[in-house]
Amino acid sequence: MNVNQPYDVIIVGGSNAGLSAAMLLGRSLRRVLVIDAGKPCNRQTLHSHGFLTRNAETPTQLLAVARKQVSYYPSIQFWSDTVVSATQTPNGFTVTTADGVVFSSRKLLLATGVADIMPNLPGFAECWGRSVLHCHYCHGYEVHSQPLGVLANGEMGYEMATLIQHWTNQLTLYTNGPSTLTDAQRQTLVQLQIPLIETPLKAIEHDAGQLTALLFTDQTRAYPIAIFSRVLFGHHTNIAAQLGCVLTETNFVQATEFGETNVPGLVAAGDITTPFRQVAVAVANGSKAAAWINRELLTEDLKRRVQVTGA
Structure with missing residues (x-):
């Protein structure tokens, strides 16, 4: 099934980094789709510590509050599924879920976290x-x-x-x-x-x-x-590899401070990019990545408007 509703941004992963990015993008009036399978890597942890104002709450509690607050913004939608493939297109990206649903967007943010190997x-x-x-x-x-x-x-x-x-x-x-x-x-x-x-x-x-x-x-x-x-880790999906992302020697997606990857329009945030697996770090990563994406969208839109006016 093809959903003919192109988004500004699709966020793959609805945990701390993904929801943080979604909130900033929603506040920037961007049409956002968050696709999440509901299996954060810290789901077994009893309590999350070190996140200011939410110290010692469970990961489930943190995500529940975050999702409720993100849902306040009407331009943000959620889809419960797993993304199994992604393709770069002239207009951005298309992603396909395990249920066979296809979505498209101008920008793509990977916030999929990592899969610990026991x-x-x-x-x-x-x-x-x-x-x-x-x-x-x-x-x-x-x-x-x-x-x-x-x-x-x-x-x-x-x-x-x-x-x-x-x-x-x-x-x-x-x-x-x-x-x-x-x-x-x-x-x-x-x-x-x-x-x-x-x-x-x-x-x-x-x-x-x-x-x-x-x-x-x-x-x-x-x-x-x-x-x-410490344990070895892998990736929940091979989307980064499908799209040609460069990985570091330690298997993280190589990204700048603002999440920019080597693939134009593809941004990454959270545990997929850094060994610092803390909620506060993931939230900060997501926010910075979203700011970078919105800046790119503004730049593209402005260039398009100027060209039209000039014509």
Whole structure:
């Protein structure tokens, strides 16, 4: 089905970055369509921290308030579906959803977030975002001064351990196998009194996502109340690749401060562009991307009007 109603902007992704962009565009009197599948990557997280005026609310609460406020603007519409393909056209872009609906717009904003890839460790996925944590700024305060762990190895393990030690003096680095740290890194951990455990993990034991113990392959256990770790990620869709977006070495969409990509008219915002996975950052990214888009639309419209007047 082809919806013959071209929009100024289609936003793919209706979480924090996408809704922030939609609000600014709605306030700029732009006709906007937000297409969202309703599966934000932080949906398992119990509470979101660090977002001014909304600290400690759940991600669901944050999105509910945001969507209600964005819905105030009559030029913004929502569509519940997944975008499976996108094409650049002489007039902008067309996108096709999983249900076979086709929409068109002058500009396209990707705010699709990322898809975390869980390691094959029993209990890890169930605890992710609850007691297996990715960000010390988002969750460090809630577990500070208690027994904590870092589950990582090599440079990543060293970096995380030296960061997390600020929140507790009861920190252990678990490398889940032989350590790949350098001698200098090991010595720094010794000086910081951070034990290093290289025994492979068998499982993360938990109660409804709350870590109760780390079970090792030698049947011993450790009892941190939470651990910090990072996971690989992929993209929810391959739209960026379809349209020829350049990706960074770390698999993010390469974009300027205002979200501009190498594809004319295509802008990206939020977690798809940055490792700083915080609500405040996503909201700021979305707002800046929307301002950039509106500026481009104004410039194009002005040029068109001047040409018509000149003729």
